[in-house]
Every structure is written in structure tokens, then in C-alpha cells.
Amino acid sequence: MEKEKWWKKAVVYQIYPRSFYDANGDGIGDLRGIIEKLDYIRDLGANVIWLCPVYKSPMDDNGYDIADYYHIDEAFGTDEDMDELIAEAKKRGIRIIMDLVVNHCSDEHKWFQKAKADPEGPYGKYFYIKKGIDGKAPNNWRSIFGGSAWEPIEGTDYYYLHIFTKKQPDLNWENKELREEIYKMVNWWLDKGIGGFRLDAITYLKKEAGLPSYPADGEDGLVSVAHGALNQPGIEALLREFRDRTYGRRETLTVGETAGLTPETLLSFISLEDGVFSMVFEFSWCQLELKGPNYFWYDRQEWTPEDLKRELFSSHEMAGDRGWFGVCTENHDQPRSIDHYLPREGRNYYGATMLASMYLLLRGTPYVYQGQEIGMRNCAYASMDDYNDVSTHNQYNRALADGFSPEEALRLVQLESRDNARTPFQWDDTENAGFTTGKPWLKVNPNYTGLNAAQEERDEDSVLTWYKKMIGLRLHSQWSELISEGTFAPAYREEKNLIAYRRRFEGKALLVLCNMQPEERELKLSAAYRQVIADNYKEAAFAGNTVCLRPYEVLIAEEA
Missing domain, CATH: 2.60.40.1180 (Golgi alpha-mannosidase II)
Structure with a gap:
């Protein structure tokens, strides 16, 4: 019997836990804070929560560097808190999907600690570890966050590959023992009752055989890692095995963060009949203002709504009736959509509600990022000292190295920083926007006194009210079947x-x-x-x- 595709009738609410709600006053959002706010999410109309990483982590990349896949980081609470969250969400008709980061782990994970101690041993084969060439890195790949994608292992001739930060060593999916460890962990979480996974950076799993160098594309002598590590031939076979051994056996929602997909490969990932995942995010129009393949924040280009329309329509026509997308205009890696997609004169109630309807009624499963539903905005900090995001600091330093002044580099950061989306949720107009009774881990946007959830809940003409109306139209109206199936x-x-x-x-x-x-x-x-x-x-x-x-x-x- 065909498994139920319940996620076609879902609206997903994405939570960045560190910034959502702090229940214990330490300045960091936590699982108990999410439990306290489940009724808010239910009342919005969402029936799925995507939870950004809460696993044990040194937090070099805010949890996307996992040191232990089986336990909750103490900053967010306890393993028992996670069990309670799953149970309390279920009582309200809400499923939990977790962020799954398996392209890489933390350099503090026990696997990598054993690999460093014995690079030629069994755990060394869990990673990409190679000897340097004449005292230099094995190839000239540039990490996504800047600099060489290789880091030396101290006291040896060996280097390890990291597509992202040096504290995120890439896992070697060619190794069967590694894959078995991943499958065991994924099934363990599914047995606990979660509804699926968002799969982070999943199209980087497969690397080109031999890890060759390529002609440099920058003055640093390096080349975008995408040439040898993004959507490589053979990745589909790896992912199909992954699916068939884990989530494919159950009625789950899986959504891939899949940079680099081509029109030729798209349907194999999102086919309603035999896709690798339930859906992938449609990101083709998320960075129109930046030039590929490096997407340096200073390498900008002009764009118009016609460009957005072209990309949006092209993707949906390619998917047709056979494929399915996760649709969104915001997430934890992008600036706020009002500032990102609208000119200054459109950054108001009408622009915010127009953008909301534009994507909430598309074919696919819509994702609402925390704060988007109240129209939260970018926050331009006055100093780099106020920014936490590792990518932001790398992009700032890259701009300085390429000749931009500190003032120019800061302005680019203010436009593009991932911290724009990570400022604490604005619950009300009390101190720290009602997010915490302590000192928030990241400064609250000062506009919270006039822009917050409590105020919008009282206003029949607020952005929040419009989101509730559109979600209700999608899920609980005479048009629901047309919107989900049409x-x-x-x-x-x-x-x-x-x-x-x-x-x-x-x-x-x-x-x-x-x-x-x-x-x-x-x-x-x-x-x-x-x-x-x-x-x-x-x-x-x-x-x-x-x-x-x-x-x-x-x-x-x-x-x-």
C-alpha cells in the first residue's frame, strides 16, 4: 500500500531554538521555551515544527557541528525535555522534524578524535584525511566559509577536508561502516516518534574521486569547493540507500537542502513516486543579488521582480505535477524577506502580506520561519563585535582582504548576515522583547517596542492575522484540496x-x-x-x- 503523503497538507514552522524563547533566563532559547509556546504555533495554524539542531555541540556553527547525535546539548535542555516536546506537540496535532547534519560532524565528535589519533586507522576512514603535498594542502579547494578547505592535523603530515568550518570535518560516505553508524542513529530518532528530517547540505556528501585541484577562481589561488564536492555523479545511489535503510520505510517528511541540483536531476530528488526525499527547498531565487558560484557578499548584481518570477516559474514548471517542493522566503541562513525582496517603499504591511500569499499558496509544502509571521526585520548592528555568525565574520574578512574598507564591509554584513534572521523572537514590548529575563545571546532588534507578537495578536489588520488567514485558507477551507493537490x-x-x-x-x-x-x-x-x-x-x-x-x-x- 502506498504510504500516506501527509506532508502535502502541512504547513511547517521553523524554529531556531537559540532565539525562540528562553524559559530559564540564561539568555539562550531552549526546549522548555518551545514547549511553553506550542499553543502559539498551533494557533498560527502550523502542524509541523522543523527544529534546528539541538544536539550536543561546541556551537562553532550554532549547532551545525554535532559532537553527539544521540543527546541534547545542555544549552537547550535535557534528553527528557526533548521527549516531552515530542509528546506535547503530538497532543496539539503537531509533528516534529529535526535538522539532520550528516555531511560533516564536529571535530569534537568521538569519531574524529579517534581519527586524529590514528589517521590510517578505521576511524580515519570515516573522514577525508590525506597527506599534504610539499607541505601544502592536498588540493586548492576553498571552503564555503573562506580559506582552504583543508586543515592540518597537528604533529602529522596529514590534512582533513572541511567543506564548511575547520571544526566541521567532512564525513566519508564512501565508507560502509560510517554509513551504518548514520543509519542506526537516524532510525533511533525515528523510533522516538519524530516525523522526519530536514537534511542539511546533503548534496555535498559525494566528492569527486581523487579530490583533484581545479584552476583558481580568485586571487587567493583557491577554487570554489563546488567543483569537486557539490552534486557529484553517484550521489543519488548513496541517497537512495540512505532512504531505503531509514526514513523511506516510514511515513515521514524529508526535505533536502540541495544546492547544485540541475534540471536533469531535479525529479529524481522530488518525484512523488520515487524521489530521494519528500521534497527539496526551492532556493533558485533566494540569492538573486549575489553572483555565483562563490556568492561573496561584495560580488553583487542588480535584480528585478522579473528575475524572481523567471526563477520561480521555471522551477515549478520543471517539477510539474510529478514533483514537490518545500517553499519558503525565509530561513535561518537568509536575511529577512521584507528587507531582502522588497524595495524601501514596499517594506510595509502590504509588501509583507503580498509576499506571504505569493508563496503560501504555491504547489508544495510552505515553511514559515519564526518571526516571519509578524514581519520581523533585519537588524543592522553598528559593530562587528555584535555579530555572532561565523559566516558573517568570514565574509567581512574576505571583503577586507579584497580591498573594501571596514565601513563598506560592515554595510555588506548588515545587508546579508545570517544574524539578521537570528535575532531573538519579539514576543512583546517588555525588556528584551519578552524573549528572556537574562542577557540575550544576541542583541534584540530595537524595533521590538513597535513590532511584536502580542501587539499583532490584538490587531485584526496585522501581518500575523494575514498569515493565520492564509494558512487557514490552505489547510481548513473549501479550497484546501485544490491548494494541496491542484x-x-x-x-x-x-x-x-x-x-x-x-x-x-x-x-x-x-x-x-x-x-x-x-x-x-x-x-x-x-x-x-x-x-x-x-x-x-x-x-x-x-x-x-x-x-x-x-x-x-x-x-x-x-x-x-
């Missing part, structure tokens, strides 16, 4: 700065119109409409079959 087709594609699409199912059709510009526009509809389902200006401005769309208006209508 087809997707672009509409009015030739209209500049308009993102429009149709969702169709069993003879019914919804039209979604998003005016992504600060000017009004008139649009003559090609088909009659039966009724307006929702409009962020409350009432649509129709004159016959022509509608006037106001700045950043979203109109959702049933077509005849």
Missing part, C-alpha cells in the same frame, strides 16, 4: 512586475495576483471571476473585467 500554471507572464499564477483542481480554479511594484496597474482579466477570496486591501478594485491593482496588492480570486 496544478500550478503561470498567468499573465508578460505583465512586468506582476507575479500571477493559477491553481486548478477538479474543475475549480484560483487566481493569485501579486503586484510587486510601488505603482498601481490595471489588468484586464482573460477569464471572468466568480468571487474574491482574499485581498490585502480588503476590497478589490474591479471595473467590469478589469482590476486595478494597488502597490504591493495581492488578490486571490476564484475564476469562472
Whole structure:
């Protein structure tokens, strides 16, 4: 019997635990804080929580460097707290999916400690460990966070590979013993009752045989690690074994962070019939302002809503009716969407609600990142001392090394830092935004006195109210089956700065119109409409079959 694809009728709420809610006053969000706020998530309408890493970790990359996959880090609570969270969420009809980081682990994991002690021994084969060449690294790959992707093992001629920070050694998935350890751990968590996993950096698992050097693409003499470590031939076979030995045996949600997918390989990852995962995140339009393949924050380019529309439509047309996406406009690695996608004149209620509807009604499973539902904004700290994120400091130093002034480099950081999304959740207008009674681990955005959840819960015309309305439309309305099962087709594609699409199912059709510009526009509809389902200006401005769309208006209508 075919397994139930329950995740097609899900809305996922992503929690970055360190910044969500601090229940014990130490300045760090924790599992007990999440338990206390489960009713808020239920009332929003989400029925799945994606929990960023809470495993034991030295926190070099805020938990994405795991030292023990089986235990909770004491900063977040106890193993018993995790069990209680799973149980309490279940009582409210909410499933928990965990972040799974298996491209790499922490250099403090017992496997790596044993590998360093004996690089040629069995645990040395769990990692990519090679002797240097003439006292230099084995190849010229550049880590994603900057600098060589190789770090010497002190007191030896050996180096180990790290695609990310030097405290995140890459695991060697060619090693069968390593794979068996991973499968055992994954099944252990599934047995505890979690609903699935978000798989971090999963398309980096397979490395090119021989780990060759490539021509340098920067003045540092290094080359993007993507050439030899991103979406390499053979990765699908590894991932299919992974699936078949673990989550593929159960009714789980799995979503891949899958940089580097090509049109030719996309469906093998997201096919509703035999995909490696339930879905992958659709990221093609998340860094339009940066040039690949390195995406240095200073290597910028202009973009328009037409570029966003092109990428969005292209991906969804490639997926068609056979594939499934995880759709989002924010996460813990991106700036806040209001600042990221909207010009200054659109950073308001209308722009925020238009963006929300644009992605919440797409074909796929939508993800809401904590604070997005109240319209949280970027936070431009005045000093690099205020930034915590390791990637931010690496990008800042990279900009300085390439000739930018400290002021210029700081401005780039203010625009792009991952800490923009990691400032503490703004619960109310009390001290520290109600996040903690202690000193917050990261400074609270000072705009919290006028932008917080408590205030928006009292306001019928708030961004939070609109999110609840859109999630309700998706999950609990006469349109729910159409939105979860219906087809997707672009509409009015030739209209500049308009993102429009149709969702169709069993003879019914919804039209979604998003005016992504600060000017009004008139649009003559090609088909009659039966009724307006929702409009962020409350009432649509129709004159016959022509509608006037106001700045950043979203109109959702049933077509005849």
C-alpha cells in the first residue's frame, strides 16, 4: 500500500531554538521555551515544527557541528525535555522534524578524535584525511566559509577536508561502516516518534574521486569547493540507500537542502513516486543579488521582480505535477524577506502580506520561519563585535582582504548576515522583547517596542492575522484540496512586475495576483471571476473585467 503523503497538507514552522524563547533566563532559547509556546504555533495554524539542531555541540556553527547525535546539548535542555516536546506537540496535532547534519560532524565528535589519533586507522576512514603535498594542502579547494578547505592535523603530515568550518570535518560516505553508524542513529530518532528530517547540505556528501585541484577562481589561488564536492555523479545511489535503510520505510517528511541540483536531476530528488526525499527547498531565487558560484557578499548584481518570477516559474514548471517542493522566503541562513525582496517603499504591511500569499499558496509544502509571521526585520548592528555568525565574520574578512574598507564591509554584513534572521523572537514590548529575563545571546532588534507578537495578536489588520488567514485558507477551507493537490500554471507572464499564477483542481480554479511594484496597474482579466477570496486591501478594485491593482496588492480570486 502506498504510504500516506501527509506532508502535502502541512504547513511547517521553523524554529531556531537559540532565539525562540528562553524559559530559564540564561539568555539562550531552549526546549522548555518551545514547549511553553506550542499553543502559539498551533494557533498560527502550523502542524509541523522543523527544529534546528539541538544536539550536543561546541556551537562553532550554532549547532551545525554535532559532537553527539544521540543527546541534547545542555544549552537547550535535557534528553527528557526533548521527549516531552515530542509528546506535547503530538497532543496539539503537531509533528516534529529535526535538522539532520550528516555531511560533516564536529571535530569534537568521538569519531574524529579517534581519527586524529590514528589517521590510517578505521576511524580515519570515516573522514577525508590525506597527506599534504610539499607541505601544502592536498588540493586548492576553498571552503564555503573562506580559506582552504583543508586543515592540518597537528604533529602529522596529514590534512582533513572541511567543506564548511575547520571544526566541521567532512564525513566519508564512501565508507560502509560510517554509513551504518548514520543509519542506526537516524532510525533511533525515528523510533522516538519524530516525523522526519530536514537534511542539511546533503548534496555535498559525494566528492569527486581523487579530490583533484581545479584552476583558481580568485586571487587567493583557491577554487570554489563546488567543483569537486557539490552534486557529484553517484550521489543519488548513496541517497537512495540512505532512504531505503531509514526514513523511506516510514511515513515521514524529508526535505533536502540541495544546492547544485540541475534540471536533469531535479525529479529524481522530488518525484512523488520515487524521489530521494519528500521534497527539496526551492532556493533558485533566494540569492538573486549575489553572483555565483562563490556568492561573496561584495560580488553583487542588480535584480528585478522579473528575475524572481523567471526563477520561480521555471522551477515549478520543471517539477510539474510529478514533483514537490518545500517553499519558503525565509530561513535561518537568509536575511529577512521584507528587507531582502522588497524595495524601501514596499517594506510595509502590504509588501509583507503580498509576499506571504505569493508563496503560501504555491504547489508544495510552505515553511514559515519564526518571526516571519509578524514581519520581523533585519537588524543592522553598528559593530562587528555584535555579530555572532561565523559566516558573517568570514565574509567581512574576505571583503577586507579584497580591498573594501571596514565601513563598506560592515554595510555588506548588515545587508546579508545570517544574524539578521537570528535575532531573538519579539514576543512583546517588555525588556528584551519578552524573549528572556537574562542577557540575550544576541542583541534584540530595537524595533521590538513597535513590532511584536502580542501587539499583532490584538490587531485584526496585522501581518500575523494575514498569515493565520492564509494558512487557514490552505489547510481548513473549501479550497484546501485544490491548494494541496491542484496544478500550478503561470498567468499573465508578460505583465512586468506582476507575479500571477493559477491553481486548478477538479474543475475549480484560483487566481493569485501579486503586484510587486510601488505603482498601481490595471489588468484586464482573460477569464471572468466568480468571487474574491482574499485581498490585502480588503476590497478589490474591479471595473467590469478589469482590476486595478494597488502597490504591493495581492488578490486571490476564484475564476469562472
